[in-house]
Amino acid sequence: MKVNKEVQSLGMPWEKEYGYAQGVKVDDTVYLAGQVGHDENGNLENGMENQVRRAYANIKKLLDGFGFAMDDVVEEVLYVMDMGNAFMARAKVGKEMYSNPMQIPSTLIQVSRLALDGQLVEIKIIAKKA
Amino acid sequence: MKVNKEVQSLGMPWEKEYGYAQGVKVDDTVYLAGQVGHDENGNLENGMENQVRRAYANIKKLLDGFGFAMDDVVEEVLYVMDMGNAFMARAKVGKEMYSNPMQIPSTLIQVSRLALDGQLVEIKIIAKKA
Amino acid sequence: MKVNKEVQSLGMPWEKEYGYAQGVKVDDTVYLAGQVGHDENGNLENGMENQVRRAYANIKKLLDGFGFAMDDVVEEVLYVMDMGNAFMARAKVGKEMYSNPMQIPSTLIQVSRLALDGQLVEIKIIAKKA
Numbered sequence: 547m548k549v550n551k552e553v554q555s556l557g558m559p560w561e562k563e564y565g566y567a568q569g570v571k572v573d574d575t576v577y578l579a580g581q582v583g584h585d586e587n588g589n590l591e592n593g594m595e596n597q598v599r600r601a602y603a604n605i606k607k608l609l610d611g612f613g614f615a616m617d618d619v620v621e622e623v624l625y626v627m628d629m630g631n632a633f634m635a636r637a638k639v640g641k642e643m644y645s646n647p648m649q650i651p652s653t654l655i656q657v658s659r660l661a662l663d664g665q666l667v668e669i670k671i672i673a674k675k676a
Numbered sequence: 677m678k679v680n681k682e683v684q685s686l687g688m689p690w691e692k693e694y695g696y697a698q699g700v701k702v703d704d705t706v707y708l709a710g711q712v713g714h715d716e717n718g719n720l721e722n723g724m725e726n727q728v729r730r731a732y733a734n735i736k737k738l739l740d741g742f743g744f745a746m747d748d749v750v751e752e753v754l755y756v757m758d759m760g761n762a763f764m765a766r767a768k769v770g771k772e773m774y775s776n777p778m779q780i781p782s783t784l785i786q787v788s789r790l791a792l793d794g795q796l797v798e799i800k801i802i803a804k805k806a
Numbered sequence: 807m808k809v810n811k812e813v814q815s816l817g818m819p820w821e822k823e824y825g826y827a828q829g830v831k832v833d834d835t836v837y838l839a840g841q842v843g844h845d846e847n848g849n850l851e852n853g854m855e856n857q858v859r860r861a862y863a864n865i866k867k868l869l870d871g872f873g874f875a876m877d878d879v880v881e882e883v884l885y886v887m888d889m890g891n892a893f894m895a896r897a898k899v900g901k902e903m904y905s906n907p908m909q910i911p912s913t914l915i916q917v918s919r920l921a922l923d924g925q926l927v928e929i930k931i932i933a934k935k936a
Contacts, residue, residue: 550936551936553908553909555908561908562908563897564893564896564897564900564907564912564914565896565897565900565901565904565907565908565910566882566900566907566908566910566911566912567908567909567910567911567912568911569911570880570909570910570911572880572934572935572936573834573934573936574703575880575934577880577881577911577932577934578911579911579912579913580913580914580915620700620702620705620707621707621802622696623800625913625915629789629790629791633694633791636694636695637693637694637695640694640695640696641695644695647694647695647696648683648685648691648692648695648696648697649683649697649700650695650696650697650700651696651697651698651699651700651707651708651709652694652696652697652709653709653710653755653798653800654694654710654791655710655755655787655790655798656787656788656789656790657787657788657915657916657917657918658787658788658916658917658918659889659916660889660915660916661889661893661914668913668915670883670913672707672881674702674703674705675702676680676681676702676703704833750830750832750835750837751837751932752826753930759919759920759921763824763921766824766825767823767824767825770824770825770826771825774825777824777825777826778813778815778821778822778825778826778827779813779827779830780825780826780827780830781826781827781828781829781830781837781838781839782824782825782826782827782839783839783840783885783928783930784824784840784921785840785885785917785920785928786917786918786919786920787917787918788917788918802837804832804833804835804837805832806810806811806832806833
């Protein structure tokens, strides 16, 4: 691997089982795997808003590790199990996480199922430094 | 914000409510939020084909604003509520919008629900200048 | 089209019908349309694992054509019709296709329907050379 490529994990048991990275940085762009509302032990938070907040905390942690800021995000896709609750939760948490959420392109989609039992949201991120 | 980053909105009421941008340009790449088949007043068009055509019109408007052309699109993801109608509508409208649609990678997925009541399609775009 | 842009197809009948490319390369980045588990004649493989394996074979073929390797993949999104079977199939086939799958960000989403009758999986790829 060349020096301008970096990879990160969060040490979750399912990372090894499935076989994937949580994020990769190549040059000025970071691609994150869909982030989930679990704590450091892999336990899901209760309810949509808590899962959304924790998923963003995991996004921030990974971006920090690459030397990127939340404001470097250029694409969000939120895959959710409940559109109404997810809209309200992202509206609230987006204001907490971004200095100005109105600079962040975001796409919100209700899907049939996510990977973990009880999982309500998964957030896929691309970040690119200006 | 550095000079090589630009952001656009379409002035829709839900942009401020949810907190997001319709698109961002960083260097030679544009990322658009999922585009929807609504007019300048935020009213959805009737039926799949009209919504698809209007969503592409909004895509074109945003790309124009960044100095990009439709032919700079390198990724389309269409999230739709009806695969059959969406396939036919994209086949028809793609020929109207691109000088050659066979140069545009496209992914078509039927999902459970989209953000607005009555919304049948949402189109996420990445464009990159060659 | 400028010389730093290349496009590929797989010669499937639905490419012309719908109007799209299987992949485009601009500079150091490749964007593939969602790849499907069909053979050279467009026939779908039987069952999730075989469709996953064949979809990756088509990904590899396209990346090869652009001078890219599987290890250049920076984003996978798997849209699937059955989360449990897809998780197991990707875990197995990922180890066959990547020198180290734990360097590949991957997102796995169960959706309502895919484009072809009998289609169980579609895999969207971005690759970027380090």
